[in-house]
Amino acid sequence: MILFPQMDYLITPIAFLGAMAAAVCIYILAWKNGIKPVRIILAGVAVSAFLGAGISGLMIFYSDRVHGALMWMVGGLAARSWPHVVIIMPYVIIGLILALVCANYLNILQLGDEMARGLGLNVEVVRIAMTAIAALLAASAVSVAGLLGFVGLIVPHAARLLIGSDYRFLLPASALLGIGVVTLSDTLARTMFSPVELPVGIIMAVLGAPFFLFLLRREI
Numbered sequence: 001m002i003l004f005p006q007m008d009y010l011i012t013p014i015a016f017l018g019a020m021a022a023a024v025c026i027y028i029l030a031w032k033n034g035i036k037p038v039r040i041i042l043a044g045v046a047v048s049a050f051l052g053a054g055i056s057g058l059m060i061f062y063s064d065r066v067h068g069a070l071m072w073m074v075g076g077l078a079a080r081s082w083p084h085v086v087i088i089m090p091y092v093i094i095g096l097i098l099a100l101v102c103a104n105y106l107n108i109l110q111l112g113d114e115m116a117r118g119l120g121l122n123v124e125v126v127r128i129a130m131t132a133i134a135a136l137l138a139a140s141a142v143s144v145a146g147l148l149g150f151v152g153l154i155v156p157h158a159a160r161l162l163i164g165s166d167y168r169f170l171l172p173a174s175a176l177l178g179i180g181v182v183t184l185s186d187t188l189a190r191t192m193f194s195p196v197e198l199p200v201g202i203i204m205a206v207l208g209a210p211f212f213l214f215l216l217r218r219e220i
Contacts, residue, residue: 012091015139022047023131035127075146075201077186088140095137096175102130103167110165148201150208151178157215 029043030036055073105126108116113123138152159173182200185207189198 011143012088012140015143016091016136019135019139020132022051023135027128027131072146074199075148075204076189076199077145077182078197078199080144084144088144091136091140095133095140098133099130099137099171100168102126102133103171106130106167107165145182146199146201148182148204150201150204150212151182154208154211154215155181158211 025047026040026043027035029046030039032039059070105121108119108121109123109126111119116123116126141148141151155178156170156174159170159177162177163169163173181204185203186200189200189203192198192203
């Protein structure tokens, strides 16, 4: 977006490659006789800080293109229309179909690595494949709407509280609930301080942070 702003059609595949590269780095850094959530979090923070420094450097060197990059980093649907939907539609359809087909594998992974292996599941292969599918879907959304991080942090947990942990139902429920949350947040962003329009990412952060803290306290 900063280096080649005219090549909109390449944003999604490049975002997917970048997301996979980051996921592989986190997986390698977190691996030590298996994967533990704490190591994934720490590795994710380190990789995020490193990539954030790179983005900041690009914004300094290409200061004339900073505004568009800043709007993308905050996240929003302003100036987005049907041509952007057409760009990401093939990736979204492929990602959704693969995710729904593999939902049963995710249900087996919930039982734990040892139990999943006992049932004949190749845990590492399935985990990498599901990471790739998640990266494809996330890259499709982020390439158009920007960094709406609280959607991925909050919506799946909220859907799990509502309908349970069966991924055959949890995945479509998360998608539909995510649509509703983003639509509501965008409506508030456009109307609360009219005629000034806020980026939807700001509204989502304000609404999402308390809920995320609630989930954190509930898990701990």
